[in-house]
Amino acid sequence: MTIVNVVGAGLAGLSAALELGNAGVSCRLVSAQASERAQSVLAEGGINAVLDLMGEHDTLREHYEDTMRGGAYLADPNAVWGLVSDAPLIVRRLADLGVPFQQEHGAMIQRNFGGQKKKRTAYVKSSTGKVLVSALVDAVRRLEDKGVVTRAWHHELMDLELADGACEGVWVRDTHTGALELLGGPTVLACGGMGGLFGNLTTGTTTNTGNAAAIALARGVELANLEFLQYHPTTMPLSVKRMLVTEAARGEGGRLFALRRGEPWYFMEDKYPELGNLMPRDVVSREEEAVLKDPSCGGQVYLDMRGLSAHVWRTRLSDLRDEVRHYQHLDPAKEPLPVEPGIHYCMGGILVDERHRTNVARLYAAGECACAYHGANRLGGNSLLGAIRGGMVAARTLLDEDVSAQGRTQTRAAVSADTPASTNASLQTNTNDVERAMQKALVGCMGITRTQQELEAGLRSLEALPHTARVALARATVACALARQESRGAHQRSDYPHTSDDFRRTTVVRWQGDQPSIEFRALPEPRKEVPQA
Amino acid sequence: MRRVLEILRRSDAASQPHWQSFLYQTDDEQATVATALVELNEQDELHDVDGALAEPIMWENSCLQKKCGACAMVIDGVPRLACDTRLDSTRHERIRLEPLRKFPVVADLLVDRSVLMRNLAQAGTWLESAAELPAKRWDVAYEASRCLQCGCCLEVCPNFSVQNAFGGMAAMVPLARLLSEAPADQRRALAASYASAVYGGCGKSLACRNVCPANIDIDKLLSRSNAAAIWHRW
Ligand SMILES: Cc1cc2nc3c(=O)[nH]c(=O)nc-3n(C[C@H](O)[C@H](O)[C@H](O)COP(=O)(O)OP(=O)(O)OC[C@H]3O[C@@H](n4cnc5c(N)ncnc54)[C@H](O)[C@@H]3O)c2cc1C
Ligand code: SF4
Ligand code: SF4
Ligand code: FES
Numbered sequence: 001m002t003i004v005n006v007v008g009a010g011l012a013g014l015s016a017a018l019e020l021g022n023a024g025v026s027c028r029l030v031s032a033q034a035s036e037r038a039q040s041v042l043a044e045g046g047i048n049a050v051l052d053l054m055g056e057h058d059t060l061r062e063h064y065e066d067t068m069r070g071g072a073y074l075a076d077p078n079a080v081w082g083l084v085s086d087a088p089l090i091v092r093r094l095a096d097l098g099v100p101f102q103q104e105h106g107a108m109i110q111r112n113f114g115g116q117k118k119k120r121t122a123y124v125k126s127s128t129g130k131v132l133v134s135a136l137v138d139a140v141r142r143l144e145d146k147g148v149v150t151r152a153w154h155h156e157l158m159d160l161e162l163a164d165g166a167c168e169g170v171w172v173r174d175t176h177t178g179a180l181e182l183l184g185g186p187t188v189l190a191c192g193g194m195g196g197l198f199g200n201l202t203t204g205t206t207t208n209t210g211n212a213a214a215i216a217l218a219r220g221v222e223l224a225n226l227e228f229l230q231y232h233p234t235t236m237p238l239s240v241k242r243m244l245v246t247e248a249a250r251g252e253g254g255r256l257f258a259l260r261r262g263e264p265w266y267f268m269e270d271k272y273p274e275l276g277n278l279m280p281r282d283v284v285s286r287e288e289e290a291v292l293k294d295p296s297c298g299g300q301v302y303l304d305m306r307g308l309s310a311h312v313w314r315t316r317l318s319d320l321r322d323e324v325r326h327y328q329h330l331d332p333a334k335e336p337l338p339v340e341p342g343i344h345y346c347m348g349g350i351l352v353d354e355r356h357r358t359n360v361a362r363l364y365a366a367g368e369c370a371c372a373y374h375g376a377n378r379l380g381g382n383s384l385l386g387a388i389r390g391g392m393v394a395a396r397t398l399l400d401e402d403v404s405a406q407g408r409t410q411t412r413a414a415v416s417a418d419t420p421a422s423t424n425a426s427l428q429t430n431t432n433d434v435e436r437a438m439q440k441a442l443v444g445c446m447g448i449t450r451t452q453q454e455l456e457a458g459l460r461s462l463e464a465l466p467h468t469a470r471v472a473l474a475r476a477t478v479a480c481a482l483a484r485q486e487s488r489g490a491h492q493r494s495d496y497p498h499t500s501d502d503f504r505r506t507t508v509v510r511w512q513g514d515q516p517s518i519e520f521r522a523l524p525e526p527r528k529e530v531p532q533a
Numbered sequence: 534m535r536r537v538l539e540i541l542r543r544s545d546a547a548s549q550p551h552w553q554s555f556l557y558q559t560d561d562e563q564a565t566v567a568t569a570l571v572e573l574n575e576q577d578e579l580h581d582v583d584g585a586l587a588e589p590i591m592w593e594n595s596c597l598q599k600k601c602g603a604c605a606m607v608i609d610g611v612p613r614l615a616c617d618t619r620l621d622s623t624r625h626e627r628i629r630l631e632p633l634r635k636f637p638v639v640a641d642l643l644v645d646r647s648v649l650m651r652n653l654a655q656a657g658t659w660l661e662s663a664a665e666l667p668a669k670r671w672d673v674a675y676e677a678s679r680c681l682q683c684g685c686c687l688e689v690c691p692n693f694s695v696q697n698a699f700g701g702m703a704a705m706v707p708l709a710r711l712l713s714e715a716p717a718d719q720r721r722a723l724a725a726s727y728a729s730a731v732y733g734g735c736g737k738s739l740a741c742r743n744v745c746p747a748n749i750d751i752d753k754l755l756s757r758s759n760a761a762a763i764w765h766r767w
Contacts, residue, residue, distance in 0.1 A: 036682045037593075038595075039595075131675065145659070176643075
């Protein structure tokens with residue numbers, strides 16, 4: 001019988017395991033750490049779905065259009081239509097699993113989020129991700145009890161086992177014993193984003209190293225859109241990381257300002273009267289960057305939450321307030337909070353089609369490690385949705401293709417630890433000095449606004465480093481940014497400030513010989529039922 | 534700021550533990566025990582206070598902002614999260630780090646906490662059908678969803694051990710969520726689990742309440758769960 005591997009146990013992995021397990025298919029849920037430690041638990045603001053609970057006549061079409069526009073028309077229209085169409089059912093199912101979505105007077109409510117004109121984001125205070133994970137962990141536990149899902153805690157991905165262009169399984173290492181093992185079977189990768197390439201400068205976890213993407217690249221899997229790196233406009237430096245201030249702070253009325261010649265200047269409201277502080281993140285971060293560079297603005301941006309009512313603080317943002325008080329020794333209800341843009345989300349990753357297939361047969365990807373729904377910039381609240389839906393769709397596709405299809409169920413049995421590993425453990429590890437040099441090169445050229453000169457210099461520094469899979473991934477990332485000679489969404493080039501129709505294509509990167517090779521690939525045509533964006 | 538971290542080390546479960554000290558200096562007033570461990574391990578070569586070359590320090594971490602429970606360890610005798618323990622919270626120069634003692638040690642500060650999951654599995658911590666969440670139980674369901682599964686509470690619990698079935702607060706909290714929203718036909722089964730996995734074994738000293746790094750309102754969850762599972766007031 002086929003046993004499916006799901007690698008990664010955040011929301012995408014949990015969702016895939018749930019779908020497979022409910023279909024009665026055995027699955028191994030493999031993860032470097034327990035689900036409670038996954039980056040998904042950090043998600044604060046919420047999950048988007050058109051439920052139209054707020055009397056605003058919200059429609060699927062608007063969710064679709066906001067997502068496409070937010071992503072600067074670089075996302076697969078069919079995938080996005082699928083995403084927004086499935087969202088209402090997904091959120092209702094989550095409520096059935098016991099997620100206590102925010103309520104008022106006994107009825108569920110939704111909040112505003114960036115890049116969207118309607119209140120479409122379902123949430124639980126500012127701990128949405130944690131609460132979703134708790135509910136899904138329990139749901140998967142039920143399948144563990146039935147024996148259909150088995151957990152491999154503390155196992156990290158070391159390599160993919162490929163034969164004839166298909167995935168035969170994954171090599172994993174038990175981080176407690178050091179033992180290597182080949183787990184045979186079709187595989188869903190759900191390892192989270194590759195933000196770890198940038199080290200301490202992100203809002204994410206130390207576990208999401210980017211190794212999974214590096215391994216995939218090294219094994220010939222196509223990656224895409226690596227240049228689209230989301231800088232979140234409101235982060236605070238914490239020692240050895242950046243801490244997010246949820247977009248919900250602005251959704252509930254928080255306002256960005258700078259002191260221009262000593263006077264508060266609410267620059268987003270000034271420049272964008274309609275959406276103001278809730279413009280998509282790429283726009284807000286860019287405006288902040290401009291303000292930070294403007295000598296009359298004092299080099300600091302603040303988030304002003306003094307106008308939020310006591311009711312909002314108590315019922316919807318109490319956890320944010322506690323956190324800011326704890327780490328910054330400042331009460332955001334009384335004092336403006338200094339913030340700055342920080343690396344937050346990778347729109348790019350392992351390229352999948354709308355059914356979450358990679359270019360390698362029997363290998364699927366979902367969640368933040370996959371490039372699926374977000375185009376050039378992700379809307380807040382769409383990635384929890386994308387992770388849960390991605391896991392579900394990857395599992396369904398896999399069930400169609402690899403489990404029910406006769407003759408394809410011949411999976412190599414798992415072999416034990418002493419099999420000579422095709423795994424080359426040095427494939428992914430950098431020594432500390434190489435890692436530091438790599439991060440320095442990346443940070444130096446992959447800022448909010450980029451130039452050819454800086455990118456070329458960054459690439460040269462990376463090429464001078466010892467060849468590891470991580471360095472190769474860093475080179476591929478910079479190569480994507482160099483090749484895209486335009487400005488779009490989260491990729492801004494001061495030397496190519498305009499958006500160009502010629503580049504309304506997916507940047508596909510694969511490793512060839514000893515370097516990254518880039519191709520711009522046409523987007524799929526929207527199917528008949530998909531609205532014209 | 535100058536701190537000496539005294540770390541109880543062993544390369545694997547079988548080897549004898551020994552103390553090794555590391556000097557850490559920083560200007561960062563926000564620096565935590567986690568900061569120090571990250572930065573010590575990031576050095577090209579790690580040396581102890583005596584200048585001897587040392588292996589990287591094994592410990593578990595992930596979010597570095599007290600939201601994932603990974604970095605729980607015993608700090609100056611108290612179970613805490615390394616990323617929630619500022620170095621300037623003590624005036625002493627020496628800070629002692631030991632692994633959580635209730636779990637099998639893997640190496641250094643890294644422990645195997647899979648017993649947490651085993652206990653929850655044994656207690657049947659899941660819903661069999663759609664949740665029924667009355668509005669008045671919303672805050673219980675929310676509060677109970679916050680458990681980090683860090684294990685700090687078990688460290689101070691006189692009744693918990695890896696060998697027995699009593700799950701302590703780390704099992705009580707997730708069960709409280711299910712009790713708050715159990716569909717009618719699952720209530721009896723969950724109440725029975727609660728009685729055997731939690732209520733029966735708990736001495737109610739509430740030592741656990743003071744160490745929970747998530748500040749979970751254990752009193753509220755206990756009284757609600759007792760009312761439902763023991764006194765059948767759903
Ligand atoms: C601070 C913060 C706030 C956010 N807020 C929101 C929000 O409000 N709304 C929203 O929609 N999105 C939000 N996001 C984004 C969203 O949380 C993530 O994109 C999403 O949770 C990713 O889920 P995932 O399952 O793909 O990955 P993750 O949750 O990152 O899980 C990755 C899993 O893979 C495992 N893993 C990683 N590497 C390996 C390896 N090499 N081998 C084996 N296992 C591995 C990990 O242990 C983990 O189990 C936020 C992100 C952050 C950082
Ligand atoms: S109240 Fe006492 S016995 Fe009960 S779980 Fe807490 S520490 Fe353990
Ligand atoms: S109850 Fe508190 S201390 Fe115990 S595992 Fe949960 S979060 Fe940790
Ligand atoms: S690393 Fe997540 S709680 Fe400390």
